[in-house]
Amino acid sequence: MKIARIETFCNEFVGFVRVTTHSGAQGWGQVSAYNADISCTILHRQVAPYALGHDAFAIEALVDLIPEKEHKYPGSYLCRATCGVETALWDLRGKLEGKSVCELLGGTPRRLRAYASSMRRDITPRAEADRMLALRDRHGFTAFKYRVGAEYGHDVDEWPGRTEAIIPLMRAALGADADLLVDANSAFGVQRAIEVGRLLQEHGVAHYEEPCLYWELDQTRAVRDALALDVTGGEQDCFMPVWRQMIATRTVDIVQPDVCYMGGIVRTLRVAKLAADAGLPCTPHSANLTMVTLFTMHLLGAIPNAGKYLELCIEDANYYPWQFGLFVRSPYHVVDGQVTIPSEPGWGVTIDPAWLAAARYQCSERP
Numbered sequence: 001m002k003i004a005r006i007e008t009f010c011n012e013f014v015g016f017v018r019v020t021t022h023s024g025a026q027g028w029g030q031v032s033a034y035n036a037d038i039s040c041t042i043l044h045r046q047v048a049p050y051a052l053g054h055d056a057f058a059i060e061a062l063v064d065l066i067p068e069k070e071h072k073y074p075g076s077y078l079c080r081a082t083c084g085v086e087t088a089l090w091d092l093r094g095k096l097e098g099k100s101v102c103e104l105l106g107g108t109p110r111r112l113r114a115y116a117s118s119m120r121r122d123i124t125p126r127a128e129a130d131r132m133l134a135l136r137d138r139h140g141f142t143a144f145k146y147r148v149g150a151e152y153g154h155d156v157d158e159w160p161g162r163t164e165a166i167i168p169l170m171r172a173a174l175g176a177d178a179d180l181l182v183d184a185n186s187a188f189g190v191q192r193a194i195e196v197g198r199l200l201q202e203h204g205v206a207h208y209e210e211p212c213l214y215w216e217l218d219q220t221r222a223v224r225d226a227l228a229l230d231v232t233g234g235e236q237d238c239f240m241p242v243w244r245q246m247i248a249t250r251t252v253d254i255v256q257p258d259v260c261y262m263g264g265i266v267r268t269l270r271v272a273k274l275a276a277d278a279g280l281p282c283t284p285h286s287a288n289l290t291m292v293t294l295f296t297m298h299l300l301g302a303i304p305n306a307g308k309y310l311e312l313c314i315e316d317a318n319y320y321p322w323q324f325g326l327f328v329r330s331p332y333h334v335v336d337g338q339v340t341i342p343s344e345p346g347w348g349v350t351i352d353p354a355w356l357a358a359a360r361y362q363c364s365e366r367p
Helices: 036-051 059-069 076-097 125-139 162-174 190-202 217-226 240-248 265-277 291-300 353-358
Strands: 003-010 015-021 026-030 111-117 143-147 179-183 207-209 230-233 310-312 338-340 360-365
Touching: 003 036, 003 076, 015 036, 015 076, 026 076, 026 291, 036 059, 036 076, 036 360, 059 076, 059 265, 076 265, 111 125, 111 179, 125 143, 125 162, 143 162, 162 179, 162 190, 190 217, 217 230, 217 240, 240 265, 265 291, 291 310
Parallel strands: 111 143, 111 310, 143 179, 179 207, 207 230
Antiparallel strands: 003 015, 003 360, 015 026, 111 338
């Protein structure tokens, strides 16, 4: 069964992909969010030429072929674009076989515990605590992630004293039983990261994400070696040699690949397998309500070393407004702090026709 047509529907932020075979079978996927229009352009220029005419069921072979053919472009954008076709092929296969992608991967759809993940730093510690309390009361969350430092801040806080203020306040507000996680987004050098990490430990925070510049693995490893809590990372990384080094040298305690940044399910599974062989859990990054979180749900239902949580960025409509109105029915319905992996064939979601009608359209096909 050969791929005959690849269509993209995008705006600046989100890009959906429809793949059609010569038999008329179809599947839907997504390029990575953020500058999705650029990723869609790359898809048609540097991915579609190798995908068209390729066996739609030979997903792994296609994923390996593209970077070899485009060997001069080994970076993030090629992976972000490849993800659109790769994830559409999983959906297509699931629909043909009458199975969810989770089942195709050897898992069983089930409920997943989610943590409410905040993306915000433009917020006072008290206001952030109140937001999390409201999410707890509305959705039943028992785990929460908030931000410390300034994004790539080089030891400069979002404003002076915010980090030292928010850490004890979040514990006091959410109580002793809440699981608390933090994300530094590469905010600190080693010394400052360790200082903040000790404060996090003092207040029972279990997960310390990307404390140092993520590409400086030695810095992150030094922080990990100095602390007792879990130091985590990997969301930005898509290059397999970096993943092998990160895992072999125990740079982090928990790996966090992003399915869309990685280039899809196949390559993310490879990272999860490397981590499993090293005894490390995998809690993928899924920081918006596009299909990336749905991909992650199916993946977590299938891998043996799935972490304790699904990252779920439940935000108000003023933050990332582009992540709303994408689906006929949202797959992110939270009950008692948990979401359920769809059991319908493929990804189990329908993209809103009105959104598609308003999107920028492009098509590559082979008769």
